[in-house]
Amino acid sequence: MKTQSQLFDTCNDHYTRTFEEIQVNKRVLISFFGHFSQNRVNQLLEKMESDLSLLQETKRSAKRVFSITVECLQNIKLHGMKTMDGHLLGVFMLSYDKKEYDLRFSNLVNKKGKKFIQGEVKKINKMNSVELREYHKEVLFNGDISSKGGAGLGLIITGMKSSEKMLPEFVQLTDDLFFYNLHVSVKCGL
Numbered sequence: 001m002k003t004q005s006q007l008f009d010t011c012n013d014h015y016t017r018t019f020e021e022i023q024v025n026k027r028v029l030i031s032f033f034g035h036f037s038q039n040r041v042n043q044l045l046e047k048m049e050s051d052l053s054l055l056q057e058t059k060r061s062a063k064r065v066f067s068i069t070v071e072c073l074q075n076i077k078l079h080g081m082k083t084m085d086g087h088l089l090g091v092f093m094l095s096y097d098k099k100e101y102d103l104r105f106s107n108l109v110n111k112k113g114k115k116f117i118q119g120e121v122k123k124i125n126k127m128n129s130v131e132l133r134e135y136h137k138e139v140l141f142n143g144d145i146s147s148k149g150g151a152g153l154g155l156i157i158t159g160m161k162s163s164e165k166m167l168p169e170f171v172q173l174t175d176d177l178f179f180y181n182l183h184v185s186v187k188c189g190l
Contacts, residue, residue: 002174004084011106011179014171015091018104018181026095026102036080036088036107041073044092051094057188064161064186065101069094071154072105072182080107081177091181100163100188106181114170114178120152121168121182124159132160163187 002010015033022028029051032044048069052062069092076090083089091106109117127135136156159166167183 007083007173007177008089010171010173011089011091011108014179014181015106018091019093022093022095022102022104026097028093028095030092030094032090032092034089036073036076036090038077041077044073045069048094055096061101061186061188064163065094065103068103068158068161068184068186071157072103072184075154076105076107079109079113081110081113083108096188098188101186103184103186104181105184106179108173109170109178109180111176111178114180116152117155117168117180118170120155121159121166124155125165127159129160132156136160158182158184161186 012033019028019031030044030047032040034040045066049066052065057065073092076088076092080088080090089108091104093102093104095102124132124135136153139153139156155166162184164185169181169183171179171181173179
């Protein structure tokens with residue numbers, strides 16, 4: 001069994017490799033790895049909003065990026081597994097080039113969460129825009145929404161707003177713990 005420090009180091013190594021790969025071809029606007037709280041989510045959203053306005057992005061693209069970021073940061077905050085010392089460990093990276101925004105989100109999930117995410121992302125990625133809107137309505141009105149929200153609505157909204165298919169990745173940390181990474185793209189100038 002890995003210690004708390006080893007788990008953190010493994011996640012940090014993955015974050016560092018991802019950051020280095022991204023910055024070769026894209027400009028990194030925001031990069032955060034660490035403990036999440038509602039205050040941290042608010043700070044990241046404010047920074048992102050400021051950066052998007054400085055880039056003078058079209059309202060439609062900026063709204064898509066913002067909407068995806070709100071959903072995914074809230075998913076980390078509400079559904080991420082806590083570390084052994086009770087903290088939510090997560091990642092948010094926003095980068096861009098002239099063609100697209102590249103968004104990366106990561107947090108800890110257990111086996112059950114991994115299975116749910118894999119199933120939902122696979123289903124969502126197969127749908128076209130009309131099917132996604134219908135699926136969103138179905139889950140919104142008939143889904144099993146917990147007190148934390150959920151039922152996969154954040155993933156559905158992310159799928160609806162992204163320009164490409166969502167790309168999930170899971171790094172196994174222990175028998176029941178994974179570092180979940182989600183890669184989402186939004187085209188510039190929509």
